[in-house]
Amino acid sequence: MPFLRDCIAAIDRTHIEARVPKENEVAFRGRKPYSTQNVLAAVDFDLKITYVLAGWEGSAHDASILKNALEISDCLRVPTGKYYLVDGGYSTQNGFISPYRATRYHLKEFRSIQPINSNDIFNLQHSSLRTTVERAFGSLKNHFTIIKCEPYFPLQTQVEIVIVCCILHNWIITEGGDEFIQSEDE
Numbered sequence: 001m002p003f004l005r006d007c008i009a010a011i012d013r014t015h016i017e018a019r020v021p022k023e024n025e026v027a028f029r030g031r032k033p034y035s036t037q038n039v040l041a042a043v044d045f046d047l048k049i050t051y052v053l054a055g056w057e058g059s060a061h062d063a064s065i066l067k068n069a070l071e072i073s074d075c076l077r078v079p080t081g082k083y084y085l086v087d088g089g090y091s092t093q094n095g096f097i098s099p100y101r102a103t104r105y106h107l108k109e110f111r112s113i114q115p116i117n118s119n120d121i122f123n124l125q126h127s128s129l130r131t132t133v134e135r136a137f138g139s140l141k142n143h144f145t146i147i148k149c150e151p152y153f154p155l156q157t158q159v160e161i162v163i164v165c166c167i168l169h170n171w172i173i174t175e176g177g178d179e180f181i182q183s184e185d186e
Contacts, residue, residue: 004125009042009050010085010133011096013065014141015058018158019151030058037155039162040065042076042084043133048173049140049166051076055159062089066096085130099123140169 015036020028028035036058042051053069053076066086069076078084078095085097092098100119141148144165151158 009044010130012133013040014137027057043136052166054162
């Protein structure tokens with residue numbers, strides 16, 4: 001994939017159940033029927049989480065979280081000449097490439113029909129690489145059931161638990177095999 005050689009990771013977000021005070025429940029309720037914290041992560045192609053920003057309200061939009069990730073002191077950095085893959089919830093901008101809109105994207109859409117133009121080919125490759133972030137989230141949630149259960153800690157502790165789980169996930173990836181990570185074929 002020579003046209004994606006300068007890509008360093010894929011970015012996406014996931015929702016993790018959160019327990020918040022009653023007055024904050026509306027902000028933390030998005031698509032799920034319960035309160036969630038929004039977790040933004042960058043995952044490289046070895047399935048390591050290279051950046052994580054946890055604790056955002058479940059109703060927060062992708063672009064707002066990414067904007068904050070680029071502005072805070074521990075900010076997400078994009079090395080010169082490199083970029084991250086992002087999904088359609090983000091816009092293509094310097095350092096971030098989203099798929100072509102109004103073009104097939106998901107891998108299952110290409111099972112019966114081959115790519116027919118350069119936009120299809122790009123989206124197929126983009127989607128194929130972005131599956132790494134979904135696999136990493138799946139592994140993270142399968143390893144650490146504490147982030148799949150209803151929490152009973154203050155929100156700041158819940159945020160710190162997610163970050164620690166990401167660190168432990170990277171340690172597991174680095175130190176050995178992982179039966180919770182599905183192969184690309186699965």
